[in-house]
Amino acid sequence: MGDPRRDVHDPQDDIPEGMRLLPQDPVFRERPHEVLKELRERCPVHRDREFDRVVLSRFRDAEWLVRERDFWVDPRKARPDDPVRRFIIEGATPSMLFLDDPDHKRLRGLVSRFFTPRRAEEWRPLVRTLTGELLDALDRRGDPEPDLIAALAAPLPAIAIARILGVDPAEQANFKAWSEASSAAFFDPFASEEEQRAAEEARVRFDECFRAEIAKRRDVPADDLIGQLVAVEEDGDRLNEDELVTMCNLLLIAGNVTTTDLIGNGIRLLLRHPEALAALRADPARITGAVEEMLRFDPPVTLTGRIVSRDTEVDGVAIGGRESVTALLSSANRDPEAIPDPDRFDIGRTDIRHLSFGGGAHLCLGAHLARVEAQEAIGALVGRYPNLRAGDAPEVWKQVPGFRGLAELRVRL
Secondary structure (H helix, E strand, C coil): CCCCCCCCCCCCCCCCHHHHHHHHHHHHHHHHHHHHHHHHHHHHHECCCCEEEEEEEHHHHHHHHHHHCCCCCCCCHHHCCHHHHHHCCCCCCCCCCHHHHHHHHHHHHHHHHHCCCCHHHHHHHHHHHHHHHHHHHHHCCCCCCCCCHHHCCCCCCCHHHHHHHHHHHHHHHCCCCCCCCHHHHHHHHCCHHHHHHHHHHHHHHHHHHHHHHHHHHHHCCCCHHHHHHHHCCCCCECCCHHHHHHHHHHHHHHHHHHHHHHHHHHHHHHCCCCCHHHHHHHCCHHHHHHHHHHHHHHCEECCEECCCCEEECCEEEEEECCCEEEEEEHCCCCCCCCCCCCCCCCCCCCCCCCCCCHHHHHCCCCCHHHHHHHHHHHHHHHCCCCCCCCCCCCCCCCCCCECCCCCEEECCC
C-alpha cells in the first residue's frame, strides 16, 4: 500500500489545514463554511501535516468513517505520538465517548432505554415549562438588548438535565458553571493553566456531588434518572459506582454545552434568514424540520474521529493502522454530492441529510432530548416575540476546537 505518511495530493501549498481549521483562526471562526468548501473542493481527503492526521470533508467519506464498526474511538489504542491520546485521563474511568465494544456495547445497552424518542417526548412538558419560566424572567428584566445565550440557550439544557437526573435544585447553577469549565478545557488543547485548574476543580466537584446523590438513591430508591441508573440491571449486570459517576458526568456535560450551541446557532440562522423566521412564525408545526435544517446548516459539533484498526486507503491517501482520522461534519453537511443546493438554508427541505449527531454505534445518545429542547426553546421564542430581530452588538463566538457556538447573541424583542 506504500508509505502511510505520503499524501498523493501534493503539492499542498495553501490548502487549509492545522490551525486554519480551528476557531482560534479568525477567518475560520467567522466564515468556516467558506474555508471548508475550499478544502472539500481542492483536497477532500487530506493529510493535515500540521496536526499529523487525515481529514475527510465529503459526506460519503465521513459517513463511511463513523459507520465502520471495526474502527476505534478509544484514544489508548492510537499510536503513541497520535494527537488523540491527549484525551486520555490517567486513573479516570473512560466515558462511553471513548470506549469500544464490548465495553461500549455493555454500557450503552444499560442506559439507552432512558434516551429513546418516547422518553424524550415524556420530558417535553418539563422542557416547555422551563422554557416558559426562562422567557418570563427575560421579560421581567426588561433588557433592551438581552443576550439570548445567557437568558435561554445556556440555562435551559443545564436545568433540564439536572431536573431529569434528580439533582438538588440548589446545585443547578453550580452544575452549569462546572460543566462549562470542564468541557471547555477538556476539548481545548490550547486551554490556559487557569482553565485547566478550573476544569480539574469542576471534575472533583462533580465527582463528590454525584457520589453523594448515588449514595442517597441506594438508601432510598427514587424514580429520577440517577435512581433509575442505580437500579438498572440487564442479564445480571449493573453499573458500578465509578461507571455511574462517569455516566452522569457525560450526560450533564455532553448534552449541556452542545444543546446550548444548537439553540444559539438556530436562533442566529433565523435572524439572518427573515423569510425562514416568517415561515416558522406562520406555521409553528414546521419547527421539527427547522431544527433538522439548523443541525445540518451550522452544527454545534463540527467534527468527529475514529482510529483505524488496519491499514487502509481513501481516495488514494494511505492511512496506517492505529492512526486517527477526522471527519469534518460541518463540511460533510454542505457537500453538494449529498445535499442539493447545500448552502441554502431551507426549513422546508423534505429530505434532510446530516451527520451532526455522528453515526454508527456511537450515534449521539442524547440526540432526541437535544431535538426536543431546541424545538421548545426556538419555537417558544419565535411565537412569543413577533418583532424579534438581531441586536446591534456583534456576535461573540466561543473558541473551542471541534465545536461551534456563540458566547453571546444580543437581540431586540
